[in-house]
Amino acid sequence: MSSTNRTVVVTGIGAITPLGGDAASTWEGLVAGRSGVKPLEQEWAADQAVRIAAPVAVEPSESIPRPQARRLDRSAQFALIAAQEAWADAGFTAKAGDDSTVDPDRLGAVIASGIGGVTTMLDQYDVLKEKGVRRVSPHTVPMLMPNSPSANVGLAVGARAGVHTPVSACASGAEAIGYAIEMIRSGRADVVVAGGTEAAIHPLPIAAFGNMMAMSKNNDDPQGASRPYDVARDGFVLGEGAGVVVLESAEHAERRGARVYAEAVGQGISADSHDIVQPEPEGRGIAQALQNLLDRTGLDPAEVVHVNAHATSTPAGDIAELKALRKVFGDDTDHIAVSATKSMTGHLLGGAGGVETVATVLALYHRVAPPTINVENLDPEAEANADVVRGEARKLPVDGRIAALNDSFGFGGHNVVLAFRTA
Numbered sequence: 001m002s003s004t005n006r007t008v009v010v011t012g013i014g015a016i017t018p019l020g021g022d023a024a025s026t027w028e029g030l031v032a033g034r035s036g037v038k039p040l041e042q043e044w045a046a047d048q049a050v051r052i053a054a055p056v057a058v059e060p061s062e063s064i065p066r067p068q069a070r071r072l073d074r075s076a077q078f079a080l081i082a083a084q085e086a087w088a089d090a091g092f093t094a095k096a097g098d099d100s101t102v103d104p105d106r107l108g109a110v111i112a113s114g115i116g117g118v119t120t121m122l123d124q125y126d127v128l129k130e131k132g133v134r135r136v137s138p139h140t141v142p143m144l145m146p147n148s149p150s151a152n153v154g155l156a157v158g159a160r161a162g163v164h165t166p167v168s169a170c171a172s173g174a175e176a177i178g179y180a181i182e183m184i185r186s187g188r189a190d191v192v193v194a195g196g197t198e199a200a201i202h203p204l205p206i207a208a209f210g211n212m213m214a215m216s217k218n219n220d221d222p223q224g225a226s227r228p229y230d231v232a233r234d235g236f237v238l239g240e241g242a243g244v245v246v247l248e249s250a251e252h253a254e255r256r257g258a259r260v261y262a263e264a265v266g267q268g269i270s271a272d273s274h275d276i277v278q279p280e281p282e283g284r285g286i287a288q289a290l291q292n293l294l295d296r297t298g299l300d301p302a303e304v305v306h307v308n309a310h311a312t313s314t315p316a317g318d319i320a321e322l323k324a325l326r327k328v329f330g331d332d333t334d335h336i337a338v339s340a341t342k343s344m345t346g347h348l349l350g351g352a353g354g355v356e357t358v359a360t361v362l363a364l365y366h367r368v369a370p371p372t373i374n375v376e377n378l379d380p381e382a383e384a385n386a387d388v389v390r391g392e393a394r395k396l397p398v399d400g401r402i403a404a405l406n407d408s409f410g411f412g413g414h415n416v417v418l419a420f421r422t423a
Helices: 023-032 043-047 074-089 118-131 140-144 148-157 172-185 203-211 250-255 284-297 315-335 349-366 380-385
Strands: 008-016 107-112 162-164 191-198 241-249 262-271 304-308 337-339 403-410 414-422
Touching (some): 008 023, 008 172, 023 074, 023 349, 043 203, 074 107, 074 118, 074 148, 074 349, 107 148, 107 349, 140 148, 162 172, 172 191, 172 241, 172 349, 172 414, 191 349, 241 349, 262 284, 262 349, 284 414, 304 349, 315 380, 349 403, 349 414
Parallel strands (some): 107 162, 304 337
Antiparallel strands (some): 008 241, 008 262, 191 241, 262 414
16 A cells, blocks of 8 residues: 555553653643652662662553563663563554554654663673673673664564664654654555653763763752753753554554544754754754654644643753744744643653653643743743643644644754644
């Protein structure tokens, strides 16, 4: 089957995050404005300049059998948990091929990670140094490779139309979902399980990000440390987890009577070509991605009432994104409710686009925009460029079709914007 204009819909969602072990508890935490940031209790944290992070609220060991977990990096464990929830939520009761409602040759998986199995690699190197060659796990390579989460999800659901792993730093999860949309739109697949995952709460990444001055050192106030748009913001808080959606052609979903959360309208992509870590300060690359989205999809800017912003709580990045919104939408940004959910989850790096897509889809489905917490003194530049939802969740328009955007940007200048619309 070949087409370039197939409508794509979201029929399943799954998540494991600092706010909950599933999508429902994560959404409840987001709407309530609850922070998942905690002090790091590991011994190694005592020597770190950054001693806070946002670990998952429910350990994967509670749902993955120990023998299986020993063969999976933590990032793959998160991806598998979120994917299995999304798969079941979409109404699939068995692996493709065992379930007559989906053809495995028409099923894909696209799960991204910005860093991949970094904890496995570093831990096994410690084993090598301390205990010798023979003690290194034979599962090390399949665990540390960046495509391990996607491969394991593909195996779990029986995907044979293609299993892919985009790696674009903190834009990876969003790029995976955009790739999945195109797989369905182009006719390569009818159903794709897509999202992002990350598990990088480890001494080396924390030390490295800390020495870059990219992370908040507000160790005395963990829950208040991630504060996008606040004048006192001083960097992001590292989070972990995964967010996964099941995407499906509208025709396929209708044939099997699936519940539809939202339409996946499409994606816009660009690159800054400015700096390996710093965003282009005026948001030109981001604006190009936004305009690319509008041009490619025909989305009416007036339909867009909500943006789940990338907003990591860094001084430069937060404002560049809002400048881009104003540049593309003009005064129309006055009716767009902007939420920075990293204020609650921390920054999940390559997993951020997956988790924030789940949040964006649920915001449309429930017509509620989550709050941005910890904004005590709104940056005047933020106030001049956008309507930031602060303090409490805000109701979105209840009449007519509405749309929302999920922004994701990454080191290297990667820019990805996803658009969703009520079904």
